[in-house]
Amino acid sequence: MVAFEAVTKTFGGNGKEPAFTALAGVDFVVPRGGISGIIGRSGAGKSTMIRLVNGLERPTSGKVVVDGVDVGALDEGGLRSLRRSVGMIFQHFNLLSSRTAYDNVALPLEISGISKDDIKRKVGPLLDLVGLGDKAKRYPAELSGGQKQRVGIARALATEPKLLLSDEATSALDPETTQSILELLKRINAELGLTVLLITHEMEVVKTIASQVAVIDKGLIVEQGSTFDIFTHPQHETTRSLLSSAVGVKLPHWVTSGLKSEPAAGDRILVRLVFFGDTAFQPLTARLVAEIGPDVNILAGTIEEIAGAPFGSLVVSYPATPDVLARAKRVYDETGLTTEVLGYVA
Numbered sequence: 168m169v170a171f172e173a174v175t176k177t178f179g180g181n182g183k184e185p186a187f188t189a190l191a192g193v194d195f196v197v198p199r200g201g202i203s204g205i206i207g208r209s210g211a212g213k214s215t216m217i218r219l220v221n222g223l224e225r226p227t228s229g230k231v232v233v234d235g236v237d238v239g240a241l242d243e244g245g246l247r248s249l250r251r252s253v254g255m256i257f258q259h260f261n262l263l264s265s266r267t268a269y270d271n272v273a274l275p276l277e278i279s280g281i282s283k284d285d286i287k288r289k290v291g292p293l294l295d296l297v298g299l300g301d302k303a304k305r306y307p308a309e310l311s312g313g314q315k316q317r318v319g320i321a322r323a324l325a326t327e328p329k330l331l332l333s334d335e336a337t338s339a340l341d342p343e344t345t346q347s348i349l350e351l352l353k354r355i356n357a358e359l360g361l362t363v364l365l366i367t368h369e370m371e372v373v374k375t376i377a378s379q380v381a382v383i384d385k386g387l388i389v390e391q392g393s394t395f396d397i398f399t400h401p402q403h404e405t406t407r408s409l410l411s412s413a414v415g416v417k418l419p420h421w422v423t424s425g426l427k428s429e430p431a432a433g434d435r436i437l438v439r440l441v442f443f444g445d446t447a448f449q450p451l452t453a454r455l456v457a458e459i460g461p462d463v464n465i466l467a468g469t470i471e472e473i474a475g476a477p478f479g480s481l482v483v484s485y486p487a488t489p490d491v492l493a494r495a496k497r498v499y500d501e502t503g504l505t506t507e508v509l510g511y512v513a
């Protein structure tokens with residue numbers, strides 16, 4: 168649906184200031200009908216990517232292709248029709264405060280020259296779809312953040328786009344409202360078959376709804392793939408650091424403060440066990456205890472859902488003696504459990 172082909176984008180460079188490279192050669196494909204995420208820190212180049220998709224910027228080199236069309240080569244008329252087929256939602260909703268929810272949703276249809284009757288036929292069902300059928304006459308000031316974003320979503324859908332771009336759409340919302348907006352986006356994606364491309368700095372957002380993700384750092388995609396793979400096997404340092412607060416268990420300070428990289432006699436080993444796929448459904452802790460004996464401590468654990476699949480992580484400790492270590496290894500080898508040695512404690 169969208170393809171970035173060796174895209175670079177530099178800003179400035181024609182006056183006294185040197186040119187700034189916002190995108191340094193990006194290759195990225197957004198499959199049709201899916202939900203894809205681009206995640207990165209502030210200034211990484213996320214918004215620039217979105218602005219290249221809807222033609223607000225042109226690439227310095229390379230191509231951005233949307234639904235078979237080279238966006239950089241479009242004239243004004245071409246850009247207008249592109250923008251009708253690409254909906255957009257924003258962090259701060261961008262609603263007109265002088266217009267009711269109904270009139271905000273109607274705006275893109277008015278601009279397209281659609282008759283009042285046809286607008287009426289469209290706006291009502293759109294407000295129903297986003298759960299605001301009873302708020303048509305409310306002004307933005309009378310709506311909560313989540314409700315405003317629902318109006319934003321209905322407005323973005325008014326021109327029946329094939330692609331929905333979401334620029335930090337949940338960043339200004341509390342966690343509960345964020346979840347409800349993400350659920351709505353998921354439903355729209357499934358019911359309308361709309362392709363969704365979202366940019367965010369929040370791993371939670373990607374984890375909840377995106378089936379594939381690209382991690383951008385200083386204008387380069389450093390890692391991309393299925394959300395589950397990226398979350399469970401992050402390769403790049405930026406991904407690991409973005410993930411650290413979103414996935415897996417946090418060890419208590421009293422554990423981390425005493426952690427050593429080499430064992431001394433009598434120490435215990437701390438191991439993170441990661442469960443996913445087939446291993447998520449096996450009674451592995453019982454097996455571990457049966458094999459090692461009762462001296463297995465569970466220090467922390469969680470099971471969460473990543474892109475719809477279960478992912479568990481459990482931190483255990485047991486004596487770091489050769490005999491126990493060999494028995495534990497046998498369990499891991501036989502079950503295919505993924506493990507990571509975190510260190511040793513006295």
Ligand SMILES: Nc1ncnc2c1ncn2[C@@H]1O[C@H](COP(=O)(O)OP(=O)(O)OP(=O)(O)O)[C@@H](O)[C@H]1O
Pocket residue numbers: 178179187188189207208209210211212213214215216368
């Ligand atoms: N029009 C512009 N002129 C000059 N520099 C720009 C322009 N637009 C973006 N940049 C620079 O390009 C870099 C990438 O910006 P971009 O807005 O794409 O980042 P981002 O990942 O979306 O960050 P944020 O999450 O903070 O919005 C930043 O350093 C920014 O200052």
